[in-house]
Amino acid sequence: SAVISQKPSRDICQRGTSLTIQCQVDSQVTMMFWYRQQPGQSLTLIATANQGSEATYESGFVIDKFPISRPNLTFSTLTVSNMSPEDSSIYLCSVGSGLTYEQYFGPGTRLTVT
Amino acid sequence: QKEVEQNSGPLSVPEGAIASLNCTYSDRGSQSFFWYRQYSGKSPELIMSIYSNGDKEDGRFTAQLNKASQYVSLLIRDSQPSDSATYLCAVSWDGNQFYFGTGTSLTVIP
Numbered sequence: 065s066a067v068i069s070q071k072p073s074r075d076i077c078q079r080g081t082s083l084t085i086q087c088q089v090d091s092q093v094t095m096m097f098w099y100r101q102q103p104g105q106s107l108t109l110i111a112t113a114n115q116g117s118e119a120t121y122e123s124g125f126v127i128d129k130f131p132i133s134r135p136n137l138t139f140s141t142l143t144v145s146n147m148s149p150e151d152s153s154i155y156l157c158s159v160g161s162g163l164t165y166e167q168y169f170g171p172g173t174r175l176t177v178t
Numbered sequence: 179q180k181e182v183e184q185n186s187g188p189l190s191v192p193e194g195a196i197a198s199l200n201c202t203y204s205d206r207g208s209q210s211f212f213w214y215r216q217y218s219g220k221s222p223e224l225i226m227s228i229y230s231n232g233d234k235e236d237g238r239f240t241a242q243l244n245k246a247s248q249y250v251s252l253l254i255r256d257s258q259p260s261d262s263a264t265y266l267c268a269v270s271w272d273g274n275q276f277y278f279g280t281g282t283s284l285t286v287i288p
Contacts, residue, residue: 105280164227165209
């Protein structure tokens, strides 16, 4: 499986600011995904990021709040904009394996908004 | 609304016993089923995938799928303390969208 890294691993941010999370993969992948995992909760898909097209957002998530870039087949960013304490969560990127539909997760970014 | 339900636990088993984790899903069109293990403070790790009815074995892990009953399970044989984690069931109907259950916390008691 691909090796996935995320930056930053954690951050503490002030209300009203924005944070951009980077996801880097060591091989080319078609499908990348961004998830949120709130404390004690399961994973919720934010959006699917495919290279060369606009990200597809799930219900409850909007581009103005969570803009995503996918400039190439090994890299994606998720920005959490105008943050509030409710955005405190772990943000995870994952990559799809194609034919098997398996997904592999990066180590996550733990975000705390004060 | 596609839903994935898991017995929330927590589930405790003695070392060496069989741990049984269960998952049901609402969408009959679901095609792909996955079990992830998540240690505290870590990201989910894929441990099993299953696509057709029946059993799939990988070492101490066996996944069981029954599409007619919309049920998928994970058996862990000879449970070890290192198996203590939260186990997440994930279901996909199109290969893009994964729906995760809320997870079952497993503790293996030495």
